[in-house]
Amino acid sequence: MPSLTERVLSVLTPVFDDIAPGADPVLRSSDHADYQVNGVMGLAKGLGRNPRDVAIEIVAKLDFGDLVESIEIAGPGFLNLTLSTTALTSQLDDMGSTSSLGIARDPLEPVVVVDYSAPNVAKEMHVGHLRSSVIGDSLCRLLEATGATVIRRNHVGDWGTPFGMLIEHLLDLGESAAVANLSMGDLNTFYTQARAKFDADDDFKDRSRARVVLLQGGDEETLRLWRILVAESVRYFDAVYQDLGVLLTEADVHGESFYNPLLDGVVADLDAKGLLVDSNGAACVFPPGFTNREGEPLPLIVRKSDEGYGYAATDLAAIRDRVETLGADKILYVVGAPQAQHFEMVFAVAQMAGWLGEQCEAIHVAFGSVLGPDRKMFKTREGGTVKLKALLEEGTERARSALAARGAIEDIDRVAHQVAMGAIKFSDLSTDRQRDYIFGWDRMLAFEGATGPYLQYAHARIRSIFRRVDAGDAPGELLLEHEAERALARHLVSFPDAVASTLETYSPSKLCTYLFELAQSFTSFYESCPVLKAPDAATKASRLALCEIAASVLAKGLNLLGIEAPERM
Ligand code: ARG
Numbered sequence: 001m002p003s004l005t006e007r008v009l010s011v012l013t014p015v016f017d018d019i020a021p022g023a024d025p026v027l028r029s030s031d032h033a034d035y036q037v038n039g040v041m042g043l044a045k046g047l048g049r050n051p052r053d054v055a056i057e058i059v060a061k062l063d064f065g066d067l068v069e070s071i072e073i074a075g076p077g078f079l080n081l082t083l084s085t086t087a088l089t090s091q092l093d094d095m096g097s098t099s100s101l102g103i104a105r106d107p108l109e110p111v112v113v114v115d116y117s118a119p120n121v122a123k124e125m126h127v128g129h130l131r132s133s134v135i136g137d138s139l140c141r142l143l144e145a146t147g148a149t150v151i152r153r154n155h156v157g158d159w160g161t162p163f164g165m166l167i168e169h170l171l172d173l174g175e176s177a178a179v180a181n182l183s184m185g186d187l188n189t190f191y192t193q194a195r196a197k198f199d200a201d202d203d204f205k206d207r208s209r210a211r212v213v214l215l216q217g218g219d220e221e222t223l224r225l226w227r228i229l230v231a232e233s234v235r236y237f238d239a240v241y242q243d244l245g246v247l248l249t250e251a252d253v254h255g256e257s258f259y260n261p262l263l264d265g266v267v268a269d270l271d272a273k274g275l276l277v278d279s280n281g282a283a284c285v286f287p288p289g290f291t292n293r294e295g296e297p298l299p300l301i302v303r304k305s306d307e308g309y310g311y312a313a314t315d316l317a318a319i320r321d322r323v324e325t326l327g328a329d330k331i332l333y334v335v336g337a338p339q340a341q342h343f344e345m346v347f348a349v350a351q352m353a354g355w356l357g358e359q360c361e362a363i364h365v366a367f368g369s370v371l372g373p374d375r376k377m378f379k380t381r382e383g384g385t386v387k388l389k390a391l392l393e394e395g396t397e398r399a400r401s402a403l404a405a406r407g408a409i410e411d412i413d414r415v416a417h418q419v420a421m422g423a424i425k426f427s428d429l430s431t432d433r434q435r436d437y438i439f440g441w442d443r444m445l446a447f448e449g450a451t452g453p454y455l456q457y458a459h460a461r462i463r464s465i466f467r468r469v470d471a472g473d474a475p476g477e478l479l480l481e482h483e484a485e486r487a488l489a490r491h492l493v494s495f496p497d498a499v500a501s502t503l504e505t506y507s508p509s510k511l512c513t514y515l516f517e518l519a520q521s522f523t524s525f526y527e528s529c530p531v532l533k534a535p536d537a538a539t540k541a542s543r544l545a546l547c548e549i550a551a552s553v554l555a556k557g558l559n560l561l562g563i564e565a566p567e568r569m
Helices: 004-019 040-047 051-061 085-096 127-145 162-173 175-183 187-200 202-216 220-244 256-272 311-325 337-352 388-405 412-430 452-467 483-493 495-504 508-528 537-560
Strands: 027-029 035-037 068-074 078-083 111-115 149-153 277-279 282-285 300-303 330-336 361-367
Touching: 004 027, 004 035, 004 040, 004 051, 004 078, 004 085, 040 051, 040 078, 051 068, 051 078, 078 085, 085 483, 085 537, 111 127, 127 149, 127 220, 127 330, 127 361, 127 388, 127 412, 127 495, 127 508, 127 537, 149 311, 162 175, 162 187, 162 202, 162 220, 175 187, 175 220, 187 202, 202 220, 220 388, 220 412, 256 282, 256 300, 256 311, 300 311, 300 337, 311 330, 311 337, 330 337, 337 361, 388 412, 412 452, 412 508, 452 508, 452 537, 483 508, 483 537, 495 508, 495 537, 508 537
Parallel strands: 111 149, 111 330, 330 361
Antiparallel strands: 027 035, 035 078, 068 078, 277 282, 282 300
């Protein structure tokens, strides 16, 4: 089902194309009408003609049928388009009758690998992993809604030199005591203790180093101990995902270790293609265009001088696996902005080696940091990592008090949890992902303003209308006589556009803005158009229909953000 925007474009584009091949009408939403066409001036300039004359010529050629009610030439040559009421009602009817609510399917049906969350074994997840998990999950949901095949990859840090000390610490504590510690989710204490011993005790340091060698050499007993650390950590991550309502499961975990068997092949292939350069014993690739502060070429280190492989080699192997084995058309990396250069270099090298090629696009979906009230990195008062699990619990407690203060509600524990997760996720997703944001409970849990609870409440309030209808009342034919009804309808039909533009730049904040404005538009409608006390039966049926679609769009939109929409609040 084409959106109204697509239908409008399908009339505009050929007329523009006829005057100057390839000319873009530059269709935008407008404050003055439903749409504004901004492309006439550019077109006229290119032809050396008067823009108003060109506008008149275009208007004469446009045949919108009953799609558009009026076209107005404004200013130097803008076109203002007003959709007809029948176009709006029939589009809304079509939207309401599909479970996708009109979201367009991607005709290419791409396979998209989404690399997100990626915490590190035996370390607490921090707010950076929260951002990655929340943004990544929303993108997966959005992509799936457009018919893409989404493959989730949780690239956990489960390999490397720290595992020597972690395994030795596990042995010192005794296996069962260590497991008991870890299963309580006390990952940071475990890590910090191991680190402290490593720094203070030479014997422990030697043992740790020997243990790394055993681990890399595939010693069975060492691997068994390593697997305990990984399993306990993954179990902990899983509990956080469950709590947050993030769709990642254990099956999506393909940690750094997964790519070990592929690393030799990466080096061999780069070597065969003549891309490897020896730099003080390290095997490097120098992708063109990357320099350090001194202007010297910057290497991507594939194999270190001690023969060990690092982060970059693993990411190169992962690209090959994702393209060659998984058949990825796109790979999204939902990772913090500080890793931008790492990914640019990895993608550049993968291009040089022909692993990405024409067939696959790799995109770093970067995000900014979460800051504390002091505008510094969000940390505990003692300067430690904020424990994600504790954070989620605190949110639920706070949401519970906020709800209780508003009056008694059924099932308060469940709703408080839904509201808390909604608040945390919405405050994260609604900030332009590139920007930093300050973590603040009061703001995110407020029932006013652009917050999760406000949207959840807007949805629950519409549902409550349906609990109060008289027997025999049902949604019926849409009429759109009142200005506020039309405005709401206009907003509702642009839901598919909001989804499309969100995915164009992988910016869930666009969908957040859309939903917030929709809730506001609903409020204006509700204030000026009584529903249950509508003047006559036909108006009531029409308004109920508007309410029904508005509730569905809000619930669906929240769902695409990974936020639940309680029926009552
Ligand atoms: N584990 C890393 C961290 O905690 C993030 C990994 C991101 N993904 C990747 N393919 N490199 O910072």
